[in-house]
Amino acid sequence: MGKKPVRKACTGDDGKSSEDVRSGLSLGSLWRAYIDNLICVQGRGIPEIATPNDRYMAFAYTVRDRMMYRAAHALHAYMNKDFKIVCYLSAEFLMGPHLGNNLINLGIYDETRQAFKTAGYDIEDFLEQETEPGLGNGGLGRLAACYLDSLATLEIPSIGYGIRYEFGIFDQELSDGWQVERTDMWLHLGNPWEIARPEISFDVKLGGRTEPYRDEEGRYCVRWVPHRIVKGIAYDTPILGYRVGTCNVLRLWKAEATESFDLEAFNHGDYYRAVEDKVVSENLTKVLYPNDTQLQGKQLRLEQQYFFVSCSLQDMIRLHLARGKGLGTFHETYAVQLNDTHPSVAIAELMRILVDDHRMDWETAWHVTKNTFAYTNHTLLPEALEKWSLQLFGALLPRHLEIIFEINRRFLDEVRTKFPGDEGRMARLSLIDETGNRSLRMAHLACVGCHAVNGVAQLHTELLKSTVLRDFYEMSPEKFSNKTNGVTPRRWMVLSNPGLTALITERIGAEWIRNLDDLRRLEEFADDREFHDRWRRVKLDNKKKLASRIREATGIVVDPGTLFDVQAKRIHEYKRQHLNILHIIALYVRIKLNPHTDMTPRTCIFSGKAAPGYFMAKLIIKLITSVAKVINNDPDMEGRLKVVFFPDFNVKNGQRIYPAADLSEQISTAGKEASGTGNMKFALNGALTIGTLDGANVEIREEVGAESFFLFGLTAEQVQEMKLQGYDPSALYASNPRLRGVIELIRGGHFSPENPDLFRPLLDSLTEQDEYMLFADFDSYVDCQAEVAAAYRDTERWTRMSIMNTARMGKFSSDRAIREYCRDIWKAEPVRVGMSGCLEWKPGGRA
């Protein structure tokens, strides 16, 4: 992949190469290190008895060593310097497999592949072996991972803070066309990328009560007497930037019992009670909640949130004090980003630490806190906005609740001054929802406690300001800004699409990998015949590879020569996978009515997980697989239409899917998808988009040009308008024979002959409510799909559009997004880290 790394070997005094087996990047030292690790770390003295996992581990340690040397250089470069550190707090980090990405960022992917090839190994087998850390649900977690890559690449000192879930997002299997969840076992064969740091550990208090007291100077103070304490242990994963010296860290916290055994209980012979405490503590970080929208007010989830926030803040304070600084300047050292409201209890926690533990006065503490935190909102869906019942919150975090009441009291005073007499506004803005079972609104806490609030796409930010957070926008408009999401081209192109990467680099050089706007230079080749041919050949190659994966996973044979029409994302009603399937059924009906019709052959591919408790989403999966079964077994469909549900959508499978798509389905109801990032990954890899004016689709269309984007559907404004006027899906249903034909086919049990009523809940919800307005967009969608089919038949035109798409995706690099966060919110600057030269470890000196 591109040029050789610019990395000098360490040279000794005699001028001879003394490249270290742990840091050297030559083929010789890499191979030597690999063998050493196989023997010494994995304990496999005879190569024949080494398992694929042994080989993967030995290689992973070889790569990690090189990264740790970068990390050491970085630390040296940071010594005695003053700079801002960005802390990204997120309950989810969907990192994906590390090995390939680290090889790319180290700049040794090609060399290593060569070295292994010489020795008779295929690097693919090593990459294949890695079980990915699935510590996230979808968009929000993956965004955090892309941002860590960009932060390191832009040489911004930063720390990602999160939770080391023992079980990440479940693995998805299909059984009889239904989703079945299997436990994720990512740690079972060992995780070579993390370094446990048992000495970096903090106590976290939970439950109990508060107690007022007077300190030595007679001041009124409060202490928190907890009911229990758990200990958080740090696990560090190095995060290397793309071909730079910067190596940051992802620090994840694991919960453990404070003492392995409760000695008192143990001494009383109550062995089981003593062990129980350990089990309960470790439960805290056992499992990731697999919901990405529907909120469940589970105590364990709040415990997880507070646990990782508390450990992270204690860690920051420890580092700050160790650098000899006072807490009054905390906000000058740290910019802390809250990835949605999940870590927003951090606002109350920092106030508690400053006021209770460090006796800072409230005003100063509030100044520090407000200037430390910034909040990103990722959703407008009301059911996803976090709320905690006061009762639950107060039982777990009694002191935090008091602090939040005080924050609220002072805030409502400000509101009263700015909008005198406006009681309705006060009630709407209050951190406490007084209606029904009183609850705490976390987005409100975040808006009040942060100096910056942002949405993740232009449209989303505008909607935030005009709907969900309107009152906050009117209160402090200066806090609000937009930061359109981005994705890292290193993973989502260089690693996942080596064919396209090589072709692009051959034409315009490799600068685009760190400066994605450079892709514009491809426009020059938009009409170059030879370039067209090669562009198409790369896509076809990628489609063949995916086709063989599909065959392995599902047994379905698909033709790489057909249009690959792909919808890959979490399954949700607002994302409208069922609109896609309604169109497929419409095509099916059309072919059945006229079996010899000339049409563009299509392979419709779906992939995505449903939250285990989300009945409708699971039913949508069953509908897709049922329709697939009928269509794929109908001889009339042969060579025309195929439908596939590719199970277990995760980062690894994403890397196979995005490069192989011709058409990207981004068909959410306008106003519902905050941004989307899959839309960017598809388009970057040359797929054309069929989509609504929702989330970042709007900006993608703006960039690639209306002529290269298949637009359909109502706008967000029209959706709002229609809802206001009283939307009636049954009228549309009655007046649209094509739509009725499709729905009636499902209702009649055509796709579920053994149980004709199977899909009734789904159909009833469409004909009675149609909350996501599929019926309103159906005609527009089907017509637009006809345009797609026609365009695809014009190979030259399609290829041209595909090249233009990729060429104009520069804006959607996560590097651009991170630059904007640094400039507007974090005020953080790069700190360069040299890569050459040895570290000096003086004998007897402080290492």
Ligand code: 26W
């Ligand atoms: C159950 C509580 C809950 C609520 C919301 C868990 C997780 C969430 C997330 C905010 C859902 C999520 O992943 N949102 C997605 O964030 C992406 C990154 O900004 C956006 O691109 C997607 O549009 C948005 O759905």
